[in-house]
Amino acid sequence: MRSILVTGASGGIGAAVARRFAEAGDRVAVHFSRNRDGAEVTLRNLPGSGHALVAGDIATPEAVTQIVDSATDQLGSIDVLVCNAGVAPTAANRHVIGEVSYADWTSAFRDMLDVNLFGAANLAWAVASQLIERAAPGAIVNIGSRGAFRGEPEHPAYAASKAGLHALGQSLAVALAPHNISVTSVAPGFVATPRQLPKLEGPAGEALRAQSPFGRVGTADEIAEAVFWLASPEAAWCSGTILDANGASHLRN
DSSP: OOEEEESSOSSHHHHHHHHHHHHTTOEEEEEESSOHHHHHHHHHTOSSSOOEEEEOOTTSHHHHHHHHHHHHHHHSOOSEEEEOOOOOOOSTTOOOTTTSOHHHHHHHHHHHHIIIIIIHHHHHHHHHHHHHHHTOOEEEEEEOOTHHHHOOTTOHHHHHHHHHHHHHHHHHHHHHGGGTEEEEEEEEOOBOOGGGHHHHHSTTHHHHHHTSTTSSOBOHHHHHHHHHHHTSGGGGGGTTOEEEESTTSSOOO
């Protein structure tokens, strides 16, 4: 039985990841920033016992250490960190040069980098430090994005933050390997989460499904399965990997 911290687990991919680990008998700390109701639903639906709820804004460095301390206090330790919490592209945070003000441009970059990159980096420091102190093996899995490779012209800050997250993961993979801590990333394409359902059911839905030769978009459970495997001891030799999970909608060398 392992102890798992999943950030941004109020719904979507985070909730699916939490459920996949709990189904395997692991204990899970379900993290949320604002959506307590969603996180409590995730927690109630987890099989098994001994799970925990932790709150905090990972954009705040002080909150990160409190999140990790709270999860550790409730679970006894943290063996696996899944960095899923993030600021996603929306119509409200669209930022295209020539169409937005400088203030909106800088705000978009600050908001996305603070959570998607800096927050994940701080969480990795806090969890890895505990693992090193315990001389225990562990795993960190980051949820990146296909957008880091193909670009996000309407949300360049998002693509930059996820590209940075991938690079962070590879740097940490080298640094933490001597401590038997693996670090990997998953780069999903479009995923059918509740937040994305209006888009999938609207005029853009057909084009989104057509991006993949499978003729559909991914599911949260498919991403969770990838995360679960990457966090397993059997996948430790894949440390440094960025796993594409996009249904062949974007191919790279």
